[in-house]
Amino acid sequence: MRRAKIVCTLGPASQSQEMLEALIEAGMDVARLNFSHGSHEQHAENIAKLRAASLKCRKAVGILGDLQGPKIRTGRFITGSTELKQGGEFHITTDESVKGTDEIVSTTYPHLAADVNPGDRILLDDGLLELRVIETDKKQLIRTKVIHGGTLKNNKGINLPGVAVRADALTPKDREDLVFGIKEGVDFIALSFVRQPADIDMARAAMAQIGQSVPIIAKLEKPEAIARLDAILDKTDGVMVARGDLGVEIPPEEVPSVQKDIVRRCNSRGLPVIVATQMLNSMIDNPRPTRAEASDVANAVFDGADAVMLSGETASGKFPIESVQMMDRIVLAAESTIRAQDLLRAPTSPVGLPTHFPDVIAASACQAAKQSGASLIAAFTLSGVTARLLAHYRPPVPIVAFSPNQEVRRRLALLWGVVPRVLEPIQETEAMVRRVEEELVARGLARKGDRVVIVYGAPVGQPGKINSLRLHVIGG
Template structure:
């Protein structure tokens, strides 16, 4: 039972129904729809294929819609530029103004002229190209190329160390949000989340639209790092977006930042996804580098909830093999290092927290045990997952399909939808029978059951130890 979940980005290489089915067979748990590169027509079609493939395989997966966010981009170029160190590049915030240099393009963020000052760096295309600001005026930024390379149209811009004044969502994001709610996606990833208010704004919109989707905040710049604790607490989970972070921060700081984010998520009991370049070389090559395998190993031993593939599966040549590599490396690592190194050490604020902790400690003390949890809204199931049981998998049972799919992203949590009976004992027997039929339990296996029972009109958390 692999505990660390695999999140796969769909794209031209993986949009067909047959490939989606293959990805699920190989172990994909969550599918990402990247709205930076997707039309609404394509998104509808692929979403339907995901659901149909999961149904055909008698399983379920979660779907995450990644909103584009207020990204800063260059304009369109007639042809790619071959930039050399020392070249002068102009960025214009007004497309109607004439160019004053041979290399001049527009930028979609008017505030860039106010935010930058001479000497400030400008990273383009994930840091592949680096410019240095030389001067600014009302509508123009003059720069000098520090690190050259090929620059194409509509390249993403990072402004390391600069606090940008951008809204949390763009007009396109609002339209994409409506589409995601209509389809019923399970998670929305908020790009360039910089403060808790941005997450709260999106959650309020979802509440108004009667959506049960959760918000994952993407940590992508230094503004977010300054507000990390508050952002972690405000969200349902964090994505460590190492691509943009690597452009915003010194490279030698990136592993330390990743570890700090993971520990903050552990402390506050939030999910954490490690993303970007997990298997980058497999976009072109059939096998990963040894360094990439070690990167996966490190993420798993840090007890993350998910690892994510982006270009590897959206446009790569070997998307199914990438999932297979992740599955094999994760499974081997978890077998060798099952302990809960980063189990949540957050204060036990409520009786429910204490009950969850006690259930995990009991399961850890009984070899071969399984954890069963019965939950209406998923809270207890997620609390159990955040405690990182050492060996016992967690089987979560709920009547709500949206709650079940939301559990897909949590480490070691395997959800099922069943009908709850009036008598709790009958519900438990129904769950045990389901797990026996799926070969997840055999007669005599020790099981620790956590559920809420009604006693004198009070909801009481109960722990039951029995055999399957």
């Protein structure tokens, strides 16, 4: 059974009911809605289809609403694109009414002319094209020299390495998308271009205004975020290592070590961490990945990522189902090489969890599962805290988390090693144990004679009260 989860980005290649069902069957655990593209009507339709597909496949699937953030882009060209020639001169203007030509293009960032200085680098289209600032009038117009040329199309991203960008973490569009996503029932919100802890506070305040809240996944793609990593981790509910913009903002050779450091720090705190961007990128057009891509996915698993993410592979690629199947096989193969004792963490308390005692129960349950030869850990959880505590210790067996709350089950879909299952509220301990056993056998998760570790709170039914574990033999 695979432990690390798979996040799939939805798009034109993956919007039909049949395709969503196929992606779930192939291994999708969480679906990502990219609010940079598509209308609210389209996203609402996808959410409805996804919920129906999840119900049909009898699998809890989370939905991640990914906010666009203060992404700086070029404007549009009269002809749709232009060719930038190395050594030539090209202008950028903050006047968005200007239509692009071979000599000039507009930008969505009103402070660009004021923020850059001669000698600064301006990277276009995920760093494929590079300009060097020659002169700026500090008001509207920037003259640049083309260092690395190529074709520049409409609405391409602009990165400004080393330039302090003046932009709120939430744009007006982000606020609209946030309200829409929460009202439509997304399970997570991904906050783009997080630079400081205050950005997460801003998102929580926006949620508070509508009286609802969902977990926030901080996307780390700016050098400022890496410099303030611990402070950001104190605030967020999870992290995405967004290697696309991160690999443009910092030297590419630094990305692997930064990724490992982020994953390590998240693991130590019990925070879910997603590794994203170009994991199987060649499968957008080809039915098989490169060997380097397979190694990339495997190394993310070895590092300790809770989830790995597919972007264009499932959103717009030719082989969305094959991409998920391949990701599933690579993760399983990587996990099979990691010995059980290497997975089990030393029982150190994660940061930010409610009390020490539940943490001790979780660590003990994982150790008991290892020493007793149990086939799984079964946890009854109302809030999801129990499952999160257990996942932190990376036990050598699956964690089957039973909850009556569908929102909790969908959020658990992102956690490493957790298999969410529905179970009605039960107020008596022995009745709960019987129902857990019935469900495990009925779902093919356990057989008669199997040893399982059961974690729960007594009295049963009180959220966050984790104080009991039991070694149980199925049918015994």
